[in-house]
Structures are given as structure tokens and as C-alpha cells.
Amino acid sequence: MQEIKIELTKNPKQKPQDESKLGFGKIFTDHMFVMNYDEGEGWHNPRIVPYGPIEMEPAAMCLHYGQSVFEGMKAYRTADDKILLFRPDKNMARLNVSNERLCIPLIDEEFGKYAIEKLVSVDRDWVPKAEGTSLYIRPFIIGIDPQVGVHPAKHLLFIVICSPVGAYYPEGLDPVKIYVEKNYVRAVKGGMGFTKTAGNYAASLKAQDEAEKQHYTQVLWLDGIERKYIEEVGTMNVFFQIDDEVVTPALQGSILSGITRMSSIEILKSWGMKVSERKISIDEVAKAAAEGRLKEAFGTGTAAVISPIGELKWGDDIMKINNGEIGPLSQKLYDTLTGIQWGKLPDTMNWTVEVK
Numbered sequence: 001m002q003e004i005k006i007e008l009t010k011n012p013k014q015k016p017q018d019e020s021k022l023g024f025g026k027i028f029t030d031h032m033f034v035m036n037y038d039e040g041e042g043w044h045n046p047r048i049v050p051y052g053p054i055e056m057e058p059a060a061m062c063l064h065y066g067q068s069v070f071e072g073m074k075a076y077r078t079a080d081d082k083i084l085l086f087r088p089d090k091n092m093a094r095l096n097v098s099n100e101r102l103c104i105p106l107i108d109e110e111f112g113k114y115a116i117e118k119l120v121s122v123d124r125d126w127v128p129k130a131e132g133t134s135l136y137i138r139p140f141i142i143g144i145d146p147q148v149g150v151h152p153a154k155h156l157l158f159i160v161i162c163s164p165v166g167a168y169y170p171e172g173l174d175p176v177k178i179y180v181e182k183n184y185v186r187a188v189k190g191g192m193g194f195t196k197t198a199g200n201y202a203a204s205l206k207a208q209d210e211a212e213k214q215h216y217t218q219v220l221w222l223d224g225i226e227r228k229y230i231e232e233v234g235t236m237n238v239f240f241q242i243d244d245e246v247v248t249p250a251l252q253g254s255i256l257s258g259i260t261r262m263s264s265i266e267i268l269k270s271w272g273m274k275v276s277e278r279k280i281s282i283d284e285v286a287k288a289a290a291e292g293r294l295k296e297a298f299g300t301g302t303a304a305v306i307s308p309i310g311e312l313k314w315g316d317d318i319m320k321i322n323n324g325e326i327g328p329l330s331q332k333l334y335d336t337l338t339g340i341q342w343g344k345l346p347d348t349m350n351w352t353v354e355v356k
């Protein structure tokens with residue numbers, strides 16, 4: 001393992017006093033991890049330094065052409081003050097999937113995990129304690145060559161920042177209302193929908209803004225060709241319980257391979273439930289809702305955790321799901337997943353990693 005230099009801050013910030021008011025992603029810890037890539041040298045100079053502005057030229061390529069990838073992970077504080085990460089190996093593997101698609105030099109996944117553990121260890125006092133809170137970890141890579149021609153960068157930065165957070169949605173665990181998007185699309189097969197890259201989120205802003213104006217929390221994306229098959233929700237994957245089958249869209253190149261999605265599938269299957277990763281059309285969901293067979297719907301994501309969906313609006317069709325209340329399956333899945341993450345339940349799947 002390369003040695004990580006550590007420069008501790010001389011001006012530690014005050015930590016949030018009221019953890020019930022953290023919100024999501026507005027406060028940052030005292031330190032960040034930084035590593036450079038330069039052609040010929042590879043990834044080098046890993047360091048933990050005080051959190052602060054980074055310098056780059058106005059011509060830096062990521063600012064113009066979006067050669068930028070990121071991950072989202074969390075650290076959790078247990079009742080006996082251990083700090084746990086959840087499946088960090090999966091985040092590092094997915095970061096390299098995004099890297100590969102965006103012509104970004106791959107990182108050493110073991111080293112990436114080690115760097116994140118070190119950073120969280122340095123900032124461990126920032127991992128909040130209150131029920132439902134965690135430390136959100138945001139690794140990202142940007143191309144910084146000062147160059148206005150469009151080419152893969154030869155100089156990049158890998159940075160990790162951390163933020164103590166509460167629930168992503170103001171609704172918390174109350175069901176969210178979702179707007180089924182008919183006009184805009186997020187991604188198409190062959191594009192970058194399966195990666196965590198900044199541009200996918202830029203593509204979502206307009207639809208998100210219009211949905212919010214109509215008092216919907218997020219949009220549900222349909223496929224980019226037929227506008228028929230369900231893809232994912234703004235910041236989460238999506239699941240529907242129709243009769244006794246739990247259905248989630250298959251990974252076919254245009255949606256994100258969520259780690260909470262993967263874990264939810266594994267948990268549901270361990271309960272003996274029928275879980276199908278398949279194509280599912282919005283018509284199928286609307287028909288099931290009209291026939292009273294759509295029992296529950298929920299989103300999954302690192303930020304969103306398990307987020308029940310209480311209403312779907314598709315054109316004039318407003319589908320109320322489980323009377324707008326959280327259903328037993330979403331609740332049980334939330335309790336189980338967060339139980340493992342916060343160390344309240346035995347980690348029989350070996351998903352958590354303790355930060356020393």
C-alpha cells in the first residue's frame with residue numbers, strides 16, 4: 001500500500017450541535033483525501049489534508065466536458081461507538097466501471113478502500129450519533145488538464161470529502177410522491193446511464209425542477225426509446241410489489257447498478273420472496289394499481305436508503321399506493337438494511353467493515 005501523508009487541520013470546525021437538523025450534504029468535515037494522476041506517473045501522492053478549496057485552471061477539462069465520476073457511501077456509528085462502512089468494495093468496483101466508460105485511469109480498489117477508511121478514521125468524531133444519521137462519503141474523480149480540445153484527461157484528481165447527514169428527503173421515511181416523466185429522458189443504452197457521472201445528474205435537473213413545481217419529490221424515468229419501460233427514479237433505483245412478486249428493472253446498460261438495490265434483492269430473496277429483475281412497463285404498473293394488485297413501491301439508494309413511494313403521477317393517472325402510507329415490506333426492508341448498517345442486527349452477510 002502507498003503511504004498516505006496526513007496533514008491535520010489547525011482550525012477544526014465546530015461540529016453540528018443539533019443532529020436532528022443536519023439535512024443532506026451541506027456541512028463538510030475537517031479533512032479530505034486527495035491523490036493525483038499524471039500520465040507517466042500513474043496515481044500518486046495520496047494525502048489527507050484540511051478540507052478546503054482546490055485550485056485548478058479555468059480551462060480544466062472537467063469544467064467543460066464533464067469528465068467526472070463519483071460514488072456515494074456512508075459510515076455509520078453503532079451504539080457501542082464503532083464506525084462501520086457498508087460494502088465499500090462494491091463502491092470501489094463501481095467507481096472503476098464508471099472510470100472505464102469515461103476513459104479515466106482505473107484506481108486500485110483495495111487502495112481506494114484503505115484511503116476512505118483512513119479519512120473516516122481521521123474524521124471519526126464527525127460521524128453523527130443521532131438515530132437515522134450517518135457520515136456521507138463522496139469519492140470523486142475529475143480530469144483537470146487545462147485544454148479546450150476534447151480528449152481524455154492525462155491529469156486527474158481523486159478526492160474524497162465527507163458530510164454528516166440526516167435523511168435525503170425532507171419526508172424522511174414518509175412516502176414520497178413521484179412524477180412519471182414523459183418528455184425528458186435520462187439515458188439510453190450505449191450512453192452513460194449505468195455510470196455515476198456528473199452529466200447524468202445534469203440531465204435530470206430540468207425534469208426534477210418541473211416535478212418539484214408540481215409538488216412531486218422526484219421523477220420516475222422511462223426508457224429513452226419507447227418511453228414505456230421503467231428505468232429508475234432521480235436518485236434511486238425502484239421496486240414494485242405486484243401481488244407477491246417484487247419487480248425491479250433489469251440492469252441493461254441505462255440504469256445505475258445500485259448497491260442498496262443489490263443488497264435489497266439479496267435480503268428479499270433471503271426471506272424467500274420472489275424477486276424479478278426484468279423489464280417492467282409503466283402500463284403494467286398502472287394496470288396493477290387499477291386492479292388493486294400494486295401493493296407497494298419503494299426506491300433504494302445510499303442517500304435515499306429505502307424510500308417508500310406513496311403516489312405516482314403518470315399523465316392524468318394518479319396512482320395512490322398503499323393509501324399513501326409506508327407498507328409492511330418497505331418497513332421490514334428498511335429495518336433490516338439499516339439494522340445491519342447501524343450494527344443493530346447481526347451482519348450475517350458480512351457486509352460491514354469496521355473503521356479502526
Ligand code: COI
Nearest residue numbers: 072073235301302303304
Ligand atoms: C447516492 O445515493 O449516494 C447518490 O449518489 C445519489 C446522490 C445524487 C445524492
